[in-house]
Amino acid sequence: MANAIEIGALHKSFGRTTALDGLDLEVRAGEVHAFLGPNGAGKTTTIRILLGLLRKDRGEAVLLGGDPWHDAVGLHRRLAYVPGDVTLWPGLSGGEIIDLLGRLRGGLDPKRRQALTERFDLDPTKKARAYSKGNRQKVALIAALASDAELLLLDEPTAGLDPLMEATFRDCVTEERHEGRTILLSSHILAEAEALSDRVTIIRAGRAVETGTLAEMRHLTRDLIDAELAGPVSLDGLPGVHDLVTDGPHVRCEVDHAALDDVLGRLHQAGVRTLTCRPPTLEELFLRHYSTERNVAGAPR
Amino acid sequence: MTVLARPGRAGTGLTGTGPLVKLAVRRDRYGLAAAVYVIVVGVAGTAYTLKRLYPTEAGRNALATTAAANPALRFLYGRLDGSSIGSLTAWRYGVWAGIFAALIAIFVVIRHTRSDEEAGRLELVGSAAVGRQAALVAALSTAAAGVLATSVLLCLVLPLTGLGPSGSAALALGIGCCGLAFTGITAVAAQLSPTARGARGIALGVLAVAFMVRGVGDSAGASGPSWLSWLSPLAWIQLARPFAGMRWWVLALPLAVAAAGTGLAFLIADRRDLGAGLLPDRPGRATASALLRDPFGLAWRLQRAALAGWVTGYVFLFAVCGAAAKGIGQLFGTSSALEREFTRIGGQAAITNAYLAALMLLAGLAAAGYAVSVILRMRTEETGNQAELVLATATGRIRWALSHIAVAVAGSALLLAVAGLATGLGYGLRTGSAGTWAATMTGAALAQLPPVLILAGVAIAAFGLWPRACVPAAWTALGLVVVIDLFGQVLQLSHWVLDLSPFTHAPRLPGGPVSATPLLWLCALALAAAAAGLAGLRRRDIG
Numbered sequence: 001m002a003n004a005i006e007i008g009a010l011h012k013s014f015g016r017t018t019a020l021d022g023l024d025l026e027v028r029a030g031e032v033h034a035f036l037g038p039n040g041a042g043k044t045t046t047i048r049i050l051l052g053l054l055r056k057d058r059g060e061a062v063l064l065g066g067d068p069w070h071d072a073v074g075l076h077r078r079l080a081y082v083p084g085d086v087t088l089w090p091g092l093s094g095g096e097i098i099d100l101l102g103r104l105r106g107g108l109d110p111k112r113r114q115a116l117t118e119r120f121d122l123d124p125t126k127k128a129r130a131y132s133k134g135n136r137q138k139v140a141l142i143a144a145l146a147s148d149a150e151l152l153l154l155d156e157p158t159a160g161l162d163p164l165m166e167a168t169f170r171d172c173v174t175e176e177r178h179e180g181r182t183i184l185l186s187s188h189i190l191a192e193a194e195a196l197s198d199r200v201t202i203i204r205a206g207r208a209v210e211t212g213t214l215a216e217m218r219h220l221t222r223d224l225i226d227a228e229l230a231g232p233v234s235l236d237g238l239p240g241v242h243d244l245v246t247d248g249p250h251v252r253c254e255v256d257h258a259a260l261d262d263v264l265g266r267l268h269q270a271g272v273r274t275l276t277c278r279p280p281t282l283e284e285l286f287l288r289h290y291s292t293e294r295n296v297a298g299a300p301r
Numbered sequence: 302m303t304v305l306a307r308p309g310r311a312g313t314g315l316t317g318t319g320p321l322v323k324l325a326v327r328r329d330r331y332g333l334a335a336a337v338y339v340i341v342v343g344v345a346g347t348a349y350t351l352k353r354l355y356p357t358e359a360g361r362n363a364l365a366t367t368a369a370a371n372p373a374l375r376f377l378y379g380r381l382d383g384s385s386i387g388s389l390t391a392w393r394y395g396v397w398a399g400i401f402a403a404l405i406a407i408f409v410v411i412r413h414t415r416s417d418e419e420a421g422r423l424e425l426v427g428s429a430a431v432g433r434q435a436a437l438v439a440a441l442s443t444a445a446a447g448v449l450a451t452s453v454l455l456c457l458v459l460p461l462t463g464l465g466p467s468g469s470a471a472l473a474l475g476i477g478c479c480g481l482a483f484t485g486i487t488a489v490a491a492q493l494s495p496t497a498r499g500a501r502g503i504a505l506g507v508l509a510v511a512f513m514v515r516g517v518g519d520s521a522g523a524s525g526p527s528w529l530s531w532l533s534p535l536a537w538i539q540l541a542r543p544f545a546g547m548r549w550w551v552l553a554l555p556l557a558v559a560a561a562g563t564g565l566a567f568l569i570a571d572r573r574d575l576g577a578g579l580l581p582d583r584p585g586r587a588t589a590s591a592l593l594r595d596p597f598g599l600a601w602r603l604q605r606a607a608l609a610g611w612v613t614g615y616v617f618l619f620a621v622c623g624a625a626a627k628g629i630g631q632l633f634g635t636s637s638a639l640e641r642e643f644t645r646i647g648g649q650a651a652i653t654n655a656y657l658a659a660l661m662l663l664a665g666l667a668a669a670g671y672a673v674s675v676i677l678r679m680r681t682e683e684t685g686n687q688a689e690l691v692l693a694t695a696t697g698r699i700r701w702a703l704s705h706i707a708v709a710v711a712g713s714a715l716l717l718a719v720a721g722l723a724t725g726l727g728y729g730l731r732t733g734s735a736g737t738w739a740a741t742m743t744g745a746a747l748a749q750l751p752p753v754l755i756l757a758g759v760a761i762a763a764f765g766l767w768p769r770a771c772v773p774a775a776w777t778a779l780g781l782v783v784v785i786d787l788f789g790q791v792l793q794l795s796h797w798v799l800d801l802s803p804f805t806h807a808p809r810l811p812g813g814p815v816s817a818t819p820l821l822w823l824c825a826l827a828l829a830a831a832a833a834g835l836a837g838l839r840r841r842d843i844g
Binding site for chain 2 (some may be wrong): 029047050051052053054055072073074076079081083085086087088089090091092093096097098099100101103104106124125126127129140153252286
């Protein structure tokens with residue numbers, strides 16, 4: 001089996017609102033796939049269709065080789081899910097909920113459960129009503145990670161976790177990947193996706209706008225240059241140079257890969273004091289994708 | 302947007318109280334108005350009905366003698382001083398209006414103190430220019446305004462039914478002061494527990510104890526511990542003797558409780574942190590018990606506390622009502638109008654049988670309310686996203702729904718059995734042959750199960766087919782059935798309207814004829830409604 005998730009031209013609308021408008025998504029078995037998009041882009045709707053909670057209007061959705069709607073119960077034995085906004089039963093303790101969710105899924109490994117509870121520093125005897133948002137998130141994460149599911153569906157799993165716990169989460173995901181599990185990680189925390197994922201799909205308004213490895217995406221994009229120079233340089237109007245800011249000896253700009261050699265040559269002639277040249281972070285890629293519309297509608301640069 | 306305080310001005314602990322009161326009144330306007338309306342109409346309606354049913358002095362005296370002689374009735378309604386319409390009104394509705402006023406106080410105060418604090422809303426408000434005590438003051442003022450509005454309205458309305466103005470005022474103020482006492486008690490409860498649920502539990506517990514203590518005191522008679530009544534705020538309403546030579550000073554007691562409670566609450570509030578209580582939240586188990594392993598275990602776990610509360614209430618209420626059945630014939634023999642009414646509600650048999658059958662109808666209606674609330678819990682789980690957690694595991698939708706339906710069916714059957722058993726024992730132990738009566742009444746109660754299942758079925762159908770409207774739809778269906786069954790004949794509704802209620806088709810037991818056919822039809826219809834609901838649930842989106 002090559003693909004854990006295969007989605008093609010998926011449509012879903014709620015009344016007059018279109019949530020998914022022909023989404024394509026392909027998650028290969030054994031990879032960590034980041035599913036990125038701003039709030040309201042359709043990430044949660046996609047996951048809920050994959051879980052068989054929502055019925056698709058049109059299009060194709062195959063999960064672990066099965067139909068997420070008709071084969072829901074059987075498929076759910078093979079996956080674990082962490083919702084974005086975890087609400088628990090206020091009267092049950094965290095430990096009880098972890099055990100319950102594990103048993104409902106078909107059993108969980110008590111040793112892993114114990115180890116994860118310690119790693120995430122969760123007090124399992126507290127009632128769920130007394131947990132903070134982060135602690136509720138931990139309960140759902142421990143329940144999912146302690147299972148032996150082959151696919152993990154994580155919907156913004158670190159929302160509410162403190163940086164220390166976020167690091168623990170990253171370690172866990174890396175370990176899971178080494179064990180050969182497939183992970184779909186929906187997020188708008190880009191550093192997380194950048195650090196963890198093999199491939200990325202960016203979704204906007206219910207449609208995938210970009211998919212591939214980060215290296216492939218960077219190939220399409222510009223590098224950022226920030227330099228302090230000894231003398232003046234003229235980059236104005238040069239093809240492939242964008243967003244140029246000159247502030248005395250400081251120069252900042254974005255440069256297309258094709259123009260990089262030319263620009264660096266000119267900087268060198270002017271005399272370089274300091275220079276950073278780096279690929280854009282996912283954050284910057286992301287901003288570019290989602291600011292396009294705004295810039296078209298507002299003032300063009 | 303309301304400005305909470307002008308910037309730059311040094312505030313006091315009470316800064317911002319005014320806007321907070323406005324906010325509380327705005328959030329509560331419908332509920333509070335409805336609750337006040339229920340009390341006022343209940344008391345005034347009682348006075349009016351008593352006047353119509355007992356127009357003669359002799360009739361009232363006979364009623365008063367019987368009422369005074371029956372300890373179970375004294376337990377339920379309290380003490381009766383005199384035999385005027387006013388006295389009878391204060392007897393019949395004094396304690397219960399006090400309970401309603403206390404409930405208003407409890408729910409309003411908790412809602413605007415601990416609930417808001419638990420949900421984090423108080424933190425938001427507290428970060429504005431609002432004094433430390435402002436939220437508590439606002440909550441207490443709102444509750445006090447609600448109960449005092451009740452008093453004022455009663456003062457105005459009761460004289461219209463022909464009651465004396467000073468007696469009316471004493472009864473009205475007694476009820477209002479009882480509400481004030483519970484405003485103070487609840488203020489303390491809200492400081493003690495870190496959760497709204499816990500705080501509400503404490504306050505309702507105090508109310509239950511107050512009712513029991515008063516009941517024991519009032520039913521004790523001269524030789525027994527009748528002084529116990531003086532310990533209960535619920536008894537003070539009647540101890541002030543409205544319509545029987547007013548003891549106004551008694552009303553100082555609830556006011557003292559209100560003042561003491563309020564003072565204590567402020568003392569605690571000043572010394573504790575936001576979000577904390579004096580009582581710690583008890584820790585739970587670190588691992589789940591063997592019972593909590595499937596959706597059925599979960600549904601049972603979520604519903605068991607509520608069921609325990611219902612069972613306790615049923616045992617207590619129906620044992621007392623059953624015990625009150627002895628001598629009920631004489632009580633109603635004094636009013637031919639009432640006798641006619643009772644015979645009509647209960648069936649054609651003897652008055653005692655009619656009374657017991659009417660009790661079983663009430664047990665059925667309340668059990669239907671329980672069943673509907675259990676079914677609708679599924680909608681709460683769905684909108685609260687907990688259903689999503691369960692349904693994302695290897696649990697199918699139907700199995701998940703069946704787990705809640707199982708609790709609804711088994712729970713309402715248990716409640717009916719308890720109602721029958723308690724009524725039978727309560728009546729049987731006073732008249733002899735307790736065993737026979739227990740068996741008879743249990744059977745009579747369980748005959749109400751099929752109509753209860755119909756209402757559960759309607760709720761399931763609404764949940765599956767019409768999820769967005771299922772909560773109002775299911776409660777409206779129950780409300781219509783209650784109106785048809787309790788008031789249908791009085792309102793002289795036509796036969797086909799009466800036939801709409803499933804309870805119309807259940808046998809009136811004890812005493813009435815039994816036929817299996819309608820019961821089987823009811824079960825079949827309930828099953829069909831449930832199946833339609835489950836089919837809908839399988840097809841629709843969750844969430």
